[in-house]
Amino acid sequence: MGGPGSGGVIDPKTDPLDSAYADVHFKDRCCQLITASGARTVCEIGGGRSPLLSLDEVRALKLDYTILDVSAHELRRAPDGYTKVVGDIGALDASSIADRYDFMFSRMVAEHVRDGAAMHRNVFSLLRPDGAAFHLFPTLFAPAFVLNRLLPEQAARRLVVALWPHRASEIPKFPVRYSKCFGPTPRMHRFFEGLGYGIEEYRPFYGTTYAHAVPVLGGLEAWFNTTMARRRSTRFTSYAWLVLRKPRPAGRTAHG
Numbered sequence: 001m002g003g004p005g006s007g008g009v010i011d012p013k014t015d016p017l018d019s020a021y022a023d024v025h026f027k028d029r030c031c032q033l034i035t036a037s038g039a040r041t042v043c044e045i046g047g048g049r050s051p052l053l054s055l056d057e058v059r060a061l062k063l064d065y066t067i068l069d070v071s072a073h074e075l076r077r078a079p080d081g082y083t084k085v086v087g088d089i090g091a092l093d094a095s096s097i098a099d100r101y102d103f104m105f106s107r108m109v110a111e112h113v114r115d116g117a118a119m120h121r122n123v124f125s126l127l128r129p130d131g132a133a134f135h136l137f138p139t140l141f142a143p144a145f146v147l148n149r150l151l152p153e154q155a156a157r158r159l160v161v162a163l164w165p166h167r168a169s170e171i172p173k174f175p176v177r178y179s180k181c182f183g184p185t186p187r188m189h190r191f192f193e194g195l196g197y198g199i200e201e202y203r204p205f206y207g208t209t210y211a212h213a214v215p216v217l218g219g220l221e222a223w224f225n226t227t228m229a230r231r232r233s234t235r236f237t238s239y240a241w242l243v244l245r246k247p248r249p250a251g252r253t254a255h256g
Contacts (some may be wrong), residue, residue: 022093048074116180183237
């Protein structure tokens, strides 16, 4: 039902708590992580027709850049020059292609994956030792996403068309499930650590634009999001970005 945006928190693009900040700064943060780690093999999960990094940027960073997407149709619409792989990150048999990438990332993809635990297990397997993963995703229990999760898919589509007729073409092609899409609660920390990851950053953001078309609901949502941001709630977040690292085996150096 849409992407990040100002949701009642002051100065959305500069306020580090507002979801608009996450959206605006995601690419810069992604590039920082790539360059800081010296990554060369990069996989964008769900890049489809519109990869985050252009071919010029890929060449400038000297990357071997793969787009992994569940839709062959979307991949065909991406420019030639990328390595393109059709696959579902939540249903891959990653054992035969383990330790392949230095860096993997996804933006607004995790909520569509049927089995979030399988997704993160597969990413862990695909990463090389000391490799990192970076994800931006919407989170439960933001009211807008709870509603989106509870509504039948067709009802959710009709609601989007009714509230935002000009955005009908943006309706997601894949249903939303929000499997393992939560803020940085202790339970989620334990989940990722249980998979073997080191958690380097698990950052909450607050605010959505979904109710802005309905004045009363928009005001209530803005008040709720602002209140949760002030309290630094880890349960009632709207979005999160997450940096995970696959540890290097004991006794192994960066050069093997």
